[in-house]
Amino acid sequence: MSSKYGNMLKPLNLGFTTIRNRVLMGSMHTGLEEPDMVSGLFGGGLTQMAAYFAERARGHVGIMVTGGIAPNSEGRVAPM
Secondary structure (H helix, E strand, C coil): CCHHHHCCCCCCECCEECCCCCCCCCCCCCCCCCCCCCCCCCCHHHHHHHHHHHHHHHCCEEEECCCCCCHHHHHHHHHC
């Protein structure tokens, strides 16, 4: 790795916690938080969303910024 980015994969001590590296995954809409299309119930994709983030954590992303989700239809921004 270039010396310009020599610290990218090194741990970062924040005082209260240490992050394994300086790789950041930005917030993105995955659609996994939407209602299950078969049952129509919210939370159908939450297991998939948990697996999505777990895989990225195993891939050594240091920090993941997650987006907001609506826990029910009243919390949605867009109509169904």
